[in-house]
Amino acid sequence: MSKVYNWQLGREMEYPYDAAFPDRQFAFVFNLNRCIGCQSCTMACKSTWTFSKGQEHMWWNNVETKPYGGYPHHWDVKLLSLLEQSNPGGQTWNGQPADVKAPYGQFKGRTVFEAATTHISPEGAQRALGYLPTDEEWASPNRFEDNPSGSEKGHRGQLAFSSGANTPQHKTWFFYLARLCNHCSYPACLAACPRNAIYKRPEDGIVLVDQERCRGYRKCMEACPYKKTLYRGTTRTSEKCIGCFPRVEGRDPDGGGIPMQTRCMAACVGHIRLQGLVQMNADGSWKEDRQHPLYYLVHVAKVALPLYPQFGTEPNGYYIPPRWVPRPYLRQMFGPGVDAAVERYSNPDRELLAVLQLFGKDARMCFRYEIKEGPKVFENSIRGRKFELFDDTVIGYGADGTKIIETKVEEPLHVRPSQHANSI
Ligand code: SF4
Numbered sequence: 336m337s338k339v340y341n342w343q344l345g346r347e348m349e350y351p352y353d354a355a356f357p358d359r360q361f362a363f364v365f366n367l368n369r370c371i372g373c374q375s376c377t378m379a380c381k382s383t384w385t386f387s388k389g390q391e392h393m394w395w396n397n398v399e400t401k402p403y404g405g406y407p408h409h410w411d412v413k414l415l416s417l418l419e420q421s422n423p424g425g426q427t428w429n430g431q432p433a434d435v436k437a438p439y440g441q442f443k444g445r446t447v448f449e450a451a452t453t454h455i456s457p458e459g460a461q462r463a464l465g466y467l468p469t470d471e472e473w474a475s476p477n478r479f480e481d482n483p484s485g486s487e488k489g490h491r492g493q494l495a496f497s498s499g500a501n502t503p504q505h506k507t508w509f510f511y512l513a514r515l516c517n518h519c520s521y522p523a524c525l526a527a528c529p530r531n532a533i534y535k536r537p538e539d540g541i542v543l544v545d546q547e548r549c550r551g552y553r554k555c556m557e558a559c560p561y562k563k564t565l566y567r568g569t570t571r572t573s574e575k576c577i578g579c580f581p582r583v584e585g586r587d588p589d590g591g592g593i594p595m596q597t598r599c600m601a602a603c604v605g606h607i608r609l610q611g612l613v614q615m616n617a618d619g620s621w622k623e624d625r626q627h628p629l630y631y632l633v634h635v636a637k638v639a640l641p642l643y644p645q646f647g648t649e650p651n652g653y654y655i656p657p658r659w660v661p662r663p664y665l666r667q668m669f670g671p672g673v674d675a676a677v678e679r680y681s682n683p684d685r686e687l688l689a690v691l692q693l694f695g696k697d698a699r700m701c702f703r704y705e706i707k708e709g710p711k712v713f714e715n716s717i718r719g720r721k722f723e724l725f726d727d728t729v730i731g732y733g734a735d736g737t738k739i740i741e742t743k744v745e746e747p748l749h750v751r752p753s754q755h756a757n758s759i
């Protein structure tokens with residue numbers, strides 16, 4: 336095992352290989368407050384990459400209803416239980432948030448790599464603590480869709496919503512968790528592959544399975560804590576999200592030669608997704624890039640948090656947590672940065688409101704933004720705090736510096752003329 340630095344955990348950790356980072360890393364931010372569970376992202380991926388024989392149960396992108404849903408079933412509960420068994424009572428965080436090298440404090444527990452050194456699995460020695468889901472667990476990708484937690488049955492068995500009025504946290508709740516491969520900085524799939532068939536591209540950090548080398552041992556499926564590699568029976572190999580790399584490389588003709596966001600990102604109806612490439616330092620931390628929207632959301636506003644950072648793979652997918660969900664659940668899922676992130680998102684300042692307008696506005700990747708200040712258009716008190724809304728203009732630039740987005744904070748109101756009242 337090598338010692339590598341994991342900034343999401345605020346400490347060094349053990350990993351089977353030495354650290355190696357790309358110059359620019361594939362990353363994304365999802366705003367879970369806006370996901371409507373429409374599955375347009377899921378179908379965009381399936382219709383592009385996994386429509387062939389043997390891929391019927393393969394959903395590289397999926398959207399599951401939390402807390403009960405999961406694909407494969409209960410993937411996260413199972414992993415959390417395994418980690419807890421390996422370190423009873425010890426999976427905790429402490430320390431104060433510091434700089435970009437430890438923004439959430441320090442994780443004191445064991446990662447999947449560290450836990451594997453002491454865990455005896457039925458399958459033998461492991462490089463990352465994990466398990467192989469059964470066929471049944473992969474069989475129904477959207478089980479428990481729209482099932483809420485904490486529901487109380489009222490008159491004639493209907494849900495009683497009276498307790499749900501206590502915003503921002505509700506007693507009866509669920510939310511949609513959209514997921515794909517996180518193209519982790521310390522991929523467990525790569526660490527576990529006995530054939531060295533999995534590699535991380537130096538140009539963008541996308542993690543791929545070499546189909547020539549893969550022999551279908553499924554060690555990657557066992558090791559990936561997010562369960563994002565999948566087995567294809569017709570080829571007897573493992574497959575996974577390829578990060579739509581032709582689009583990221585700027586080879587999609589629609590992008591005019593500059594990098595585009597992936598299919599699942601560009602198809603998102605709820606405009607919850609923003610994907611891009613972030614610059615990396617030689618030690619794996621993010622290079623300061625103040626006007627990059629992902630850098631701003633993760634390291635400046637700190638509203639977007641990694642999914643289960645305690646697993647230790649340093650995932651490159653980040654989530655703005657849903658405001659109405661009980662905090663203990665969110666802290667377990669996104670780490671100790673949750674309270675500050677929800678607070679900031681619930682009381683957004685001028686810059687955050689402007690940057691949030693960039694989501695879903697253009698299929699090309701945004702590498703830099705600028706804000707032009709506009710007039711104050713609204714003032715009120717929200718949850719006891721003064722709130723001011725400014726109609727600022729936010730401008731986004733693509734990889735070659737061309738302007739790709741220009742949009743305003745206040746959405747324009749279009750009134751349909753009376754002669755077209757019943758037509759389109
Ligand atoms: S999410 Fe899983 S499959 Fe994707 S890079 Fe991380 S460990 Fe590998």
Ligand code: SF4
Nearest residue numbers: 380576577579597599
């Ligand atoms: S990035 Fe591309 S390959 Fe990966 S889940 Fe999204 S659409 Fe599918």
Ligand code: SF4
Nearest residue numbers: 370373374376603605
């Ligand atoms: S397309 Fe967007 S809004 Fe619809 S389910 Fe996917 S992430 Fe959610």
